[in-house]
Amino acid sequence: MNALTKLALGAMGRLYPRPAQGNAAPQIALPAPDKSGGLPLMQAIARRRSDREFARQELPLPMLSGLLWAGAGVNRADGGRTMPSAINAQEIDVYVALPSGAYLYDPAAHSLKLIAGSDIRRVTGYQDFVDEAALDLVFVADHGRMKLIPAGQRERFAFTAAGAISQNIYLFAASNGLATVIRAWIDRDAIAKTLGLDHDQQVLLSQTVGFPKT
Numbered sequence: 001m002n003a004l005t006k007l008a009l010g011a012m013g014r015l016y017p018r019p020a021q022g023n024a025a026p027q028i029a030l031p032a033p034d035k036s037g038g039l040p041l042m043q044a045i046a047r048r049r050s051d052r053e054f055a056r057q058e059l060p061l062p063m064l065s066g067l068l069w070a071g072a073g074v075n076r077a078d079g080g081r082t083m084p085s086a087i088n089a090q091e092i093d094v095y096v097a098l099p100s101g102a103y104l105y106d107p108a109a110h111s112l113k114l115i116a117g118s119d120i121r122r123v124t125g126y127q128d129f130v131d132e133a134a135l136d137l138v139f140v141a142d143h144g145r146m147k148l149i150p151a152g153q154r155e156r157f158a159f160t161a162a163g164a165i166s167q168n169i170y171l172f173a174a175s176n177g178l179a180t181v182i183r184a185w186i187d188r189d190a191i192a193k194t195l196g197l198d199h200d201q202q203v204l205l206s207q208t209v210g211f212p213k214t
């Protein structure tokens with residue numbers, strides 16, 4: 001769906017998901033991430049870039065596992081994560097929009113929990129490529145976990161943590177031949193409604209990931 005149509009539907013509050021493709025499992029246990037693979041860090045940084053042309057091809061589960069672990073996984077025995085967060089509030093939830101449904105990433109269990117049994121990819125942004133790429137991530141701040149941070153600073157701290165997740169994803173993508181782009185041009189109300197978010201949860205950014213169009 002093109003951006004103009006999405007803008008019009010969004011303005012009317014009628015930007016809806018599509019039916020799911022395939023069966024959505026209520027839970028997806030991700031395989032352990034391969035922590036030895038990928039390019040050396042400096043080569044991955046050298047290749048980091050935004051891309052906006054994606055193939056209509058799903059990611060294999062091991063790649064999805066690595067992507068989510070690199071982005072926001074647990075990397076230490078004490079529950080520490082691959083991204084920083086102010087006073088370790090760990091306030092960012094990562095939602096994963098797949099053709100088969102929308103999932104919430106559980107970093108501790110390294111698994112995905114079904115949130116919506118529909119294909120919500122097109123709701124995650126105005127640009128047309130979001131509808132067809134392998135997946136769209138949505139970064140959501142839970143303000144309920146930031147009670148120790150002064151209210152006026154919570155939003156900017158949350159965006160900072162989401163930016164760190166995004167860069168982890170960029171580097172994973174660069175390292176594994178994937179295309180990605182972080183996006184702020186999104187309909188936050190439509191996304192929040194589709195994901196059934198509550199008043200403490202704030203949609204921050206979305207990020208598309210997939211195989212590049214050849």
Ligand SMILES: Cc1cc2nc3c(=O)[nH]c(=O)nc-3n(C[C@H](O)[C@H](O)[C@H](O)COP(=O)(O)O)c2cc1C
Pocket residue numbers: 048049050051052127181182183184185186
């Ligand atoms: C906060 C933020 C919001 C962005 N929003 C969008 C967006 O909505 N759509 C898009 O196509 N690119 C978006 N971008 C990507 C930028 O356009 C891109 O990073 C910039 O053009 C530089 O290109 P590069 O990432 O390849 O270096 C965003 C980047 C940032 C940091």
